[in-house]
Amino acid sequence: MSTNESVTMKAWVHSRSGLPSEVLSLTTLPVPCLTSPTQVRVRISHCALNPGGSITMQLLPFIFRTSPSIPEMDFSGTIVELGPGVPAARDLTPGQHVFGSIPVGQHARSGSGSLAKYVVVDRTAVVKKPDGATLEEVAGLGIAGATALELIKAAKPKRGDSVLVNGASGGIGHMALQMCRAEVGETGRVIAVCSGENAGWVKQLGADEVIDYKEHAPVHPHLAKTFDQSRFNAVIDAVGIQDIYHHCPGFLADGKPYVTVGPRPPSYTVLGMLATVGLMAKNALLPRILGGVPRDYRQVTGVSSQQNLQELGKMVEEGKLKVHVGAKVKMEDAKQVRLRFQLWYED
Structure with missing residues (x-):
């Protein structure tokens, strides 16, 4: 020293x-x-x-x-x-x-x-x-950035795709939004769900449209009504809202993935986390069983590493991530x- x-x-x-x-x-x-x-x-x-x-x-x-x-x-x-x-x-x-x-x-x-x-x-x-x-x-950038990277890798958006990002003004969500924008390009579409008070800067980060979940609570009927004829190629849920997953067939195209950080715990208690683990298992297994949500459920966990820290830093330096x-x-x-x-x- x-x-x-x-x-x-x-x-x-x-x-x-x-x-x-x-x-x-x-x-x-x-x-x-x-x-x-x-x-x-x-x-x-x-x-x-x-x-x-x-x-x-x-x-x-x-x-x-x-x-x-x-x-x-x-x-x-x-x-x-x-x-x-x-x-x-x-x-x-x-x-x-x-x-x-x-x-x-x-x-x-x-x-x-x-x-x-x-x-x-x-x-x-x-x-x-x-x-x-x-x-x-x-x-x-560490944990939130690593998680955003994993969400994008699991969703695999490509040029011209239409993607919904839930929680787009959160720590993870606003980075996933920008990464998604870069992947789908100008011909693609990125729809953000977040609080309306954040709509301005979320649009500046690349969202084509912002849906205020407070104005349209619960938001899933609005999504189904608005995007029933132009369903998404992927849904990226950076918050973990179970109701959106349950109703995603109304706005997520058949065979396309629902990618999430996992269900949001009802409380940060032992009982709350046990309930969340139960939901994780149900979400992962029931799509393969009669009566489950008929969409591919992909849950990710972001762990910071030297490689993704360097990748995130390069994105920031090149102006691709703010x-x-x-x-x-x-x-x-x-x-x-x-x-x-x-x-x-x-x-």
Whole structure:
């Protein structure tokens, strides 16, 4: 550790499972040190808050994790130290701006999290910040971006296709929307479902039309009425609304896929997650059984890797992907955050 670096840092931690508002506390911890020659230490400038962080906080027992534990995994910041085993490279040097994601195993095993001032990760967990992007923009690329990539790979949209993106203004959805736009091209059609208050910037990201799910609640009858004669080649559900899946034959063409992040849990409790697992099994199996939804159900899980971090960074640098930052809060206010895709920062 360099002599001008602090030996302590601020971090949000918890030592029991529960709601973030109930179990998190802001404290001071030692700055983490390198324990492997291939690790890097990053001074975090921005942390993306994801639903998965809240789910993990509430459901993963501490018999399977380190106490205290720092929440969240996605971040951006500046490299301050490299292990001796990190190859000399232009994109990984002290002072280089990077973004990345803490591996799930490390997060559970060591209590490492990104809702802190510093983090130590393997060099494969970070990549150089793309030129032309800010640190706040790339902080949310890790898990959300990886999930968006998986949705597109599973949906396999092609030039000229018509695709519905549900949850198009969310952290995952707004990236999937742009990737989908690039795949279907000018001759294709991308219809977005989201809150009408976000319609302006969602259209700027490539949606041909925005359907306000609040105005047309429930939205599936409106979709069936509007698109019965011009059904979609794929539905990408970045939220996990079960009713839309149940009624998708009314607007999704026969033989075409319904691709989703999985059903949205009714609650982030053990019972709520068990119910969700039951729905996952039902959705995957019943299309093959009489009485199920007669469409191909594909559920994906996004896991950040060096390869998809690099792919996402290249998209941003080439102007093919823009990250929408919903809001920013200071680190001290992170406990009060309720929105799904926000960032904290420090002056």
